Amino acid sequence: TKAADVGADLVGKVVHGLEEDDPKNPATIADNVGDNVGDVAGMGSDLFGSLAESTCAALVIASTSSDLLDAGWAALLFPLTISAAGILVCMACSFIATDLKPAVREADVESALKLQLISTTFLVVPVVVYLAHALLPDKFELPSVVSGTIKASSTGAAICVSVGALGGLLIGLVTEYYTSHSYEPVRECAHVCKQGAAVNLIYGLALGYRSAIVPVYTLAAIVYFAFSLADLYGVALAALGMLSTLATGLTIDGYGPVTDNAGGIAEMAQLPAACREKTDCLDAAGNTTAAIGKGFAIGSAALVLFALY
Numbered sequence: 106t107k108a109a110d111v112g113a114d115l116v117g118k119v120v121h122g123l124e125e126d127d128p129k130n131p132a133t134i135a136d137n138v139g140d141n142v143g144d145v146a147g148m149g150s151d152l153f154g155s156l157a158e159s160t161c162a163a164l165v166i167a168s169t170s171s172d173l174l175d176a177g178w179a180a181l182l183f184p185l186t187i188s189a190a191g192i193l194v195c196m197a198c199s200f201i202a203t204d205l206k207p208a209v210r211e212a213d214v215e216s217a218l219k220l221q222l223i224s225t226t227f228l229v230v231p232v233v234v235y236l237a238h239a240l241l242p243d244k245f246e247l248p249s250v251v252s253g254t255i256k257a258s259s260t261g262a263a264i265c266v267s268v269g270a271l272g273g274l275l276i277g278l279v280t281e282y283y284t285s286h287s288y289e290p291v292r293e294c295a296h297v298c299k300q301g302a303a304v305n306l307i308y309g310l311a312l313g314y315r316s317a318i319v320p321v322y323t324l325a326a327i328v329y330f331a332f333s334l335a336d337l338y339g340v341a342l343a344a345l346g347m348l349s350t351l352a353t354g355l356t357i358d359g360y361g362p363v364t365d366n367a368g369g370i371a372e373m374a375q376l377p378a379a380c381r382e383k384t385d386c387l388d389a390a391g392n393t394t395a396a397i398g399k400g401f402a403i404g405s406a407a408l409v410l411f412a413l414y
Contacts, residue, residue: 106143109135126372137369140362144395148358148402152351155405159344160184162412166338172245179240184345186240187266190232191225191349198225198353211386215285218357218394219278225350226274230267233346237263249336250414261334262342269346269408272327273401276320277354280400283316285393290316320400324407337412344408347401358398361391 113132117123126133163184167173173180201224202208208217241259249255283290290312298305327347331339348354368384 106139106147109139124372126369128373128375133369133373137366140365144362144398145359148395148398149355151402152348152355152398152405155344155402155409156188156348156351158409159341159348159405159412160188162409163338163341163345166247166336166341166412170245170247170338172242176242176245180242180245183236183240183262184342186236187233187342187345187349188351190236191229192352194229194232195225195350195352195356198228211383211390214387215287215390215393218360218390219281221353222274222277222350222357222397225353226270229270229346229349233266233270233349234263237266247336247338251336255336257335257338261339265331265334265339265342266346266349268327268330269343270349272323272343273347273350273354273404275323276400276404277397279316279319279323280397281393283312284396286389320404324404327408328411332411337414340408341412344405344412347405347408351401354398354401357394358401361388361393361395361398364388364391 109132113130113136114125116132117127117130118125121130123130126136164181167181167184198221202217202221206217206220208214237259241262244256244258246254247257282288285291286295294305294308294312297308327343328340331343333339335342364384364387368381368388371380371384
Protein backbone atom coordinates (compact mmCIF):
# COMPACT_ATOMS: atom_id res chain seq x y z
CA THR A 106 0.00 0.00 0.00
CA LYS A 107 2.78 2.45 0.86
CA ALA A 108 4.70 1.43 -2.27
CA ALA A 109 1.63 2.34 -4.35
CA ASP A 110 1.27 5.66 -2.53
CA VAL A 111 4.91 6.70 -2.86
CA GLY A 112 5.19 5.27 -6.38
CA ALA A 113 2.20 7.27 -7.58
CA ASP A 114 3.70 10.48 -6.18
CA LEU A 115 7.19 9.81 -7.59
CA VAL A 116 5.97 8.93 -11.10
CA GLY A 117 3.38 11.68 -11.25
CA LYS A 118 5.03 14.61 -9.51
CA VAL A 119 8.77 14.01 -9.97
CA VAL A 120 9.01 12.25 -13.34
CA HIS A 121 6.11 13.77 -15.27
CA GLY A 122 5.39 16.97 -13.34
CA LEU A 123 1.71 16.15 -12.77
CA GLU A 124 -0.46 17.30 -9.90
CA GLU A 125 -1.31 14.87 -7.13
CA ASP A 126 -4.13 12.47 -8.13
CA ASP A 127 -4.01 13.73 -11.72
CA PRO A 128 -6.32 11.62 -13.94
CA LYS A 129 -3.47 11.14 -16.42
CA ASN A 130 -1.57 9.14 -13.77
CA PRO A 131 -2.97 5.56 -13.60
CA ALA A 132 -1.08 4.91 -10.36
CA THR A 133 -3.62 7.15 -8.63
CA ILE A 134 -6.09 4.24 -8.63
CA ALA A 135 -3.51 2.02 -6.94
CA ASP A 136 -2.94 4.78 -4.37
CA ASN A 137 -6.65 5.02 -3.52
CA VAL A 138 -7.09 1.25 -3.30
CA GLY A 139 -3.95 1.00 -1.18
CA ASP A 140 -5.34 3.53 1.31
CA ASN A 141 -8.44 1.41 1.78
CA VAL A 142 -6.48 -1.81 2.17
CA GLY A 143 -3.84 -0.45 4.53
CA ASP A 144 -5.77 1.94 6.78
CA VAL A 145 -9.20 0.27 6.79
CA ALA A 146 -8.91 -3.45 6.14
CA GLY A 147 -5.38 -3.90 7.52
CA MET A 148 -5.80 -1.73 10.60
CA GLY A 149 -9.25 -3.15 11.27
CA SER A 150 -8.03 -6.75 11.18
CA ASP A 151 -5.05 -5.83 13.37
CA LEU A 152 -7.15 -4.14 16.06
CA PHE A 153 -9.92 -6.74 16.04
CA GLY A 154 -7.26 -9.45 16.22
CA SER A 155 -5.82 -7.80 19.34
CA LEU A 156 -9.34 -7.53 20.80
CA ALA A 157 -10.04 -11.23 20.25
CA GLU A 158 -6.64 -12.28 21.63
CA SER A 159 -6.93 -10.17 24.79
CA THR A 160 -10.50 -11.40 25.35
CA CYS A 161 -9.45 -15.04 24.98
CA ALA A 162 -6.46 -14.52 27.29
CA ALA A 163 -8.64 -12.97 30.00
CA LEU A 164 -11.26 -15.73 29.68
CA VAL A 165 -8.67 -18.52 29.87
CA ILE A 166 -6.97 -17.01 32.93
CA ALA A 167 -10.36 -16.44 34.62
CA SER A 168 -11.28 -20.09 34.06
CA THR A 169 -8.28 -21.16 36.16
CA SER A 170 -9.54 -19.28 39.22
CA SER A 171 -11.72 -21.39 41.50
CA ASP A 172 -13.19 -18.26 43.10
CA LEU A 173 -14.36 -16.91 39.73
CA LEU A 174 -15.72 -20.33 38.78
CA ASP A 175 -17.70 -20.44 42.02
CA ALA A 176 -19.01 -16.92 41.37
CA GLY A 177 -20.73 -18.09 38.19
CA TRP A 178 -20.90 -17.15 34.53
CA ALA A 179 -21.25 -13.44 35.21
CA ALA A 180 -17.78 -13.25 36.80
CA LEU A 181 -16.19 -15.45 34.14
CA LEU A 182 -17.60 -13.42 31.28
CA PHE A 183 -16.63 -10.03 32.74
CA PRO A 184 -14.06 -9.47 29.94
CA LEU A 185 -16.82 -9.76 27.33
CA THR A 186 -18.95 -7.19 29.12
CA ILE A 187 -16.10 -4.66 28.76
CA SER A 188 -16.29 -4.90 24.97
CA ALA A 189 -20.10 -4.85 25.02
CA ALA A 190 -20.15 -1.75 27.21
CA GLY A 191 -17.59 -0.08 24.95
CA ILE A 192 -19.81 -0.59 21.90
CA LEU A 193 -22.82 0.99 23.65
CA VAL A 194 -20.74 3.91 24.94
CA CYS A 195 -19.30 4.57 21.48
CA MET A 196 -22.80 4.51 20.00
CA ALA A 197 -24.01 7.02 22.58
CA CYS A 198 -21.02 9.33 22.12
CA SER A 199 -21.45 9.36 18.34
CA PHE A 200 -24.34 11.76 18.86
CA ILE A 201 -21.87 14.35 20.17
CA ALA A 202 -20.38 14.77 16.70
CA THR A 203 -23.71 14.58 14.86
CA ASP A 204 -26.08 16.53 17.14
CA LEU A 205 -24.55 18.11 20.25
CA LYS A 206 -21.35 19.63 18.83
CA PRO A 207 -21.09 19.07 15.07
CA ALA A 208 -18.20 20.41 13.01
CA VAL A 209 -19.37 23.46 11.05
CA ARG A 210 -16.00 24.38 9.49
CA GLU A 211 -13.16 22.35 8.04
CA ALA A 212 -10.91 23.49 10.89
CA ASP A 213 -13.32 21.99 13.43
CA VAL A 214 -13.07 18.43 12.11
CA GLU A 215 -9.92 17.49 13.99
CA SER A 216 -11.27 18.87 17.27
CA ALA A 217 -14.56 17.01 16.78
CA LEU A 218 -12.78 13.71 16.22
CA LYS A 219 -10.56 14.26 19.25
CA LEU A 220 -13.62 15.08 21.36
CA GLN A 221 -15.15 11.76 20.30
CA LEU A 222 -12.12 9.84 21.52
CA ILE A 223 -11.89 11.72 24.83
CA SER A 224 -15.61 11.50 25.61
CA THR A 225 -15.84 7.75 24.92
CA THR A 226 -12.81 7.05 27.11
CA PHE A 227 -14.01 9.06 30.08
CA LEU A 228 -17.53 7.64 29.81
CA VAL A 229 -16.44 4.00 29.54
CA VAL A 230 -14.41 4.19 32.79
CA PRO A 231 -17.36 4.61 35.24
CA VAL A 232 -19.35 2.01 33.28
CA VAL A 233 -16.54 -0.53 33.69
CA VAL A 234 -16.19 0.29 37.39
CA TYR A 235 -19.89 -0.44 37.86
CA LEU A 236 -19.65 -3.71 35.92
CA ALA A 237 -16.63 -4.87 37.91
CA HIS A 238 -18.35 -4.36 41.25
CA ALA A 239 -21.60 -5.86 39.97
CA LEU A 240 -20.18 -9.01 38.35
CA LEU A 241 -16.93 -9.86 40.13
CA PRO A 242 -16.58 -11.04 43.75
CA ASP A 243 -15.02 -8.53 46.13
CA LYS A 244 -11.94 -10.77 46.61
CA PHE A 245 -10.73 -13.66 44.49
CA GLU A 246 -7.57 -15.65 43.92
CA LEU A 247 -5.77 -15.92 40.61
CA PRO A 248 -2.81 -18.05 39.48
CA SER A 249 0.42 -16.04 39.45
CA VAL A 250 3.49 -16.44 37.27
CA VAL A 251 5.66 -15.14 40.13
CA SER A 252 4.24 -17.01 43.12
CA GLY A 253 1.57 -19.65 43.43
CA THR A 254 -1.47 -17.38 43.64
CA ILE A 255 -2.29 -13.70 43.96
CA LYS A 256 -5.17 -12.01 45.77
CA ALA A 257 -7.15 -9.76 43.45
CA SER A 258 -10.30 -7.68 43.92
CA SER A 259 -13.11 -6.21 41.87
CA THR A 260 -11.71 -2.74 42.54
CA GLY A 261 -8.30 -3.83 41.26
CA ALA A 262 -9.86 -5.28 38.11
CA ALA A 263 -11.71 -2.03 37.49
CA ILE A 264 -8.47 -0.08 37.94
CA CYS A 265 -6.71 -2.34 35.43
CA VAL A 266 -9.34 -1.65 32.78
CA SER A 267 -9.40 2.07 33.57
CA VAL A 268 -5.61 2.38 33.41
CA GLY A 269 -5.64 0.67 30.01
CA ALA A 270 -8.37 2.95 28.67
CA LEU A 271 -6.74 6.16 29.92
CA GLY A 272 -3.31 4.99 28.78
CA GLY A 273 -4.68 4.37 25.29
CA LEU A 274 -6.15 7.87 25.27
CA LEU A 275 -2.80 9.35 26.31
CA ILE A 276 -1.00 7.46 23.54
CA GLY A 277 -3.57 8.73 21.05
CA LEU A 278 -3.21 12.34 22.18
CA VAL A 279 0.60 12.18 22.08
CA THR A 280 0.39 10.70 18.58
CA GLU A 281 -1.87 13.55 17.54
CA TYR A 282 0.57 16.11 18.98
CA TYR A 283 3.45 14.77 16.89
CA THR A 284 1.47 14.25 13.65
CA SER A 285 -1.04 17.12 13.51
CA HIS A 286 -0.32 20.29 11.55
CA SER A 287 -1.93 22.22 14.44
CA TYR A 288 1.07 21.67 16.75
CA GLU A 289 4.70 22.68 16.79
CA PRO A 290 6.54 19.45 15.80
CA VAL A 291 4.96 19.17 12.34
CA ARG A 292 5.31 22.91 11.72
CA GLU A 293 8.96 22.81 12.71
CA CYS A 294 9.55 19.85 10.40
CA ALA A 295 7.84 21.70 7.54
CA HIS A 296 10.01 24.75 8.23
CA VAL A 297 13.31 22.86 8.19
CA CYS A 298 12.31 21.22 4.87
CA LYS A 299 13.16 24.55 3.27
CA GLN A 300 16.83 23.87 4.02
CA GLY A 301 16.99 20.68 1.97
CA ALA A 302 16.24 16.98 1.99
CA ALA A 303 19.09 16.04 4.35
CA VAL A 304 17.84 18.25 7.18
CA ASN A 305 14.30 17.00 6.52
CA LEU A 306 15.35 13.37 6.95
CA ILE A 307 17.43 13.99 10.07
CA TYR A 308 14.86 16.17 11.78
CA GLY A 309 11.99 13.85 10.83
CA LEU A 310 13.78 10.83 12.27
CA ALA A 311 14.60 12.76 15.44
CA LEU A 312 10.93 13.71 15.88
CA GLY A 313 9.90 10.11 15.29
CA TYR A 314 12.28 8.84 17.97
CA ARG A 315 11.15 11.52 20.42
CA SER A 316 7.48 10.79 19.81
CA ALA A 317 7.94 7.22 21.08
CA ILE A 318 9.16 8.25 24.56
CA VAL A 319 5.79 8.94 26.20
CA PRO A 320 3.98 5.93 24.66
CA VAL A 321 6.75 3.55 25.77
CA TYR A 322 6.69 4.82 29.36
CA THR A 323 2.87 4.77 29.30
CA LEU A 324 2.82 1.11 28.25
CA ALA A 325 5.41 0.26 30.89
CA ALA A 326 3.29 1.96 33.58
CA ILE A 327 0.14 0.15 32.42
CA VAL A 328 1.88 -3.24 32.56
CA TYR A 329 3.37 -2.49 35.99
CA PHE A 330 0.11 -1.40 37.63
CA ALA A 331 -2.01 -4.09 35.99
CA PHE A 332 0.44 -6.87 36.82
CA SER A 333 0.75 -5.66 40.42
CA LEU A 334 -3.01 -5.70 40.93
CA ALA A 335 -4.08 -8.87 39.12
CA ASP A 336 -1.05 -10.52 37.48
CA LEU A 337 -1.55 -11.50 33.82
CA TYR A 338 -5.33 -11.28 34.22
CA GLY A 339 -4.87 -7.59 34.98
CA VAL A 340 -2.68 -7.11 31.88
CA ALA A 341 -5.36 -8.75 29.72
CA LEU A 342 -8.01 -6.49 31.28
CA ALA A 343 -5.81 -3.45 30.61
CA ALA A 344 -5.57 -4.47 26.95
CA LEU A 345 -9.36 -4.80 26.85
CA GLY A 346 -9.66 -1.38 28.46
CA MET A 347 -7.44 0.15 25.79
CA LEU A 348 -9.57 -1.52 23.11
CA SER A 349 -12.92 -0.79 24.78
CA THR A 350 -13.29 2.34 22.62
CA LEU A 351 -12.34 0.40 19.48
CA ALA A 352 -15.58 1.32 17.69
CA THR A 353 -14.73 5.01 17.92
CA GLY A 354 -10.99 4.54 17.38
CA LEU A 355 -11.41 2.48 14.23
CA THR A 356 -14.02 4.89 12.87
CA ILE A 357 -11.63 7.79 13.38
CA ASP A 358 -8.86 5.76 11.75
CA GLY A 359 -11.04 5.00 8.72
CA TYR A 360 -11.82 8.71 8.31
CA GLY A 361 -8.31 9.27 6.91
CA PRO A 362 -8.46 7.12 3.76
CA VAL A 363 -12.07 8.19 3.11
CA THR A 364 -11.12 11.86 2.90
CA ASP A 365 -7.91 11.06 1.01
CA ASN A 366 -9.86 9.13 -1.62
CA ALA A 367 -12.47 11.90 -1.76
CA GLY A 368 -9.69 14.31 -2.72
CA GLY A 369 -8.42 11.89 -5.35
CA ILE A 370 -11.89 11.49 -6.86
CA ALA A 371 -12.39 15.27 -6.89
CA GLU A 372 -9.10 15.72 -8.76
CA MET A 373 -9.72 12.90 -11.24
CA ALA A 374 -13.27 14.11 -11.90
CA GLN A 375 -11.86 17.62 -12.49
CA LEU A 376 -14.21 19.21 -9.98
CA PRO A 377 -13.78 22.93 -9.13
CA ALA A 378 -10.63 23.93 -7.24
CA ALA A 379 -12.70 24.98 -4.21
CA CYS A 380 -13.84 21.38 -3.81
CA ARG A 381 -10.24 20.12 -3.78
CA GLU A 382 -9.29 22.76 -1.20
CA LYS A 383 -12.00 21.47 1.13
CA THR A 384 -10.95 17.84 0.70
CA ASP A 385 -7.31 18.80 1.35
CA CYS A 386 -8.30 20.37 4.69
CA LEU A 387 -10.25 17.25 5.61
CA ASP A 388 -7.37 15.03 4.44
CA ALA A 389 -4.93 16.87 6.72
CA ALA A 390 -7.11 15.99 9.71
CA GLY A 391 -7.55 12.46 8.36
CA ASN A 392 -3.81 11.83 8.25
CA THR A 393 -3.58 12.67 11.94
CA THR A 394 -6.52 10.44 12.88
CA ALA A 395 -4.99 7.55 10.92
CA ALA A 396 -1.81 7.93 12.98
CA ILE A 397 -3.87 7.80 16.20
CA GLY A 398 -5.28 4.44 15.11
CA LYS A 399 -1.77 3.08 14.58
CA GLY A 400 -0.83 4.16 18.13
CA PHE A 401 -3.75 2.16 19.52
CA ALA A 402 -2.77 -0.86 17.41
CA ILE A 403 0.84 -0.90 18.59
CA GLY A 404 -0.05 -0.24 22.25
CA SER A 405 -2.74 -2.91 22.43
CA ALA A 406 -0.50 -5.43 20.65
CA ALA A 407 2.21 -4.88 23.28
CA LEU A 408 -0.25 -5.55 26.10
CA VAL A 409 -1.70 -8.61 24.37
CA LEU A 410 1.83 -9.99 24.04
CA PHE A 411 2.18 -10.05 27.83
CA ALA A 412 -1.36 -11.33 28.36
CA LEU A 413 -0.76 -14.32 26.06
CA TYR A 414 2.47 -15.15 27.88
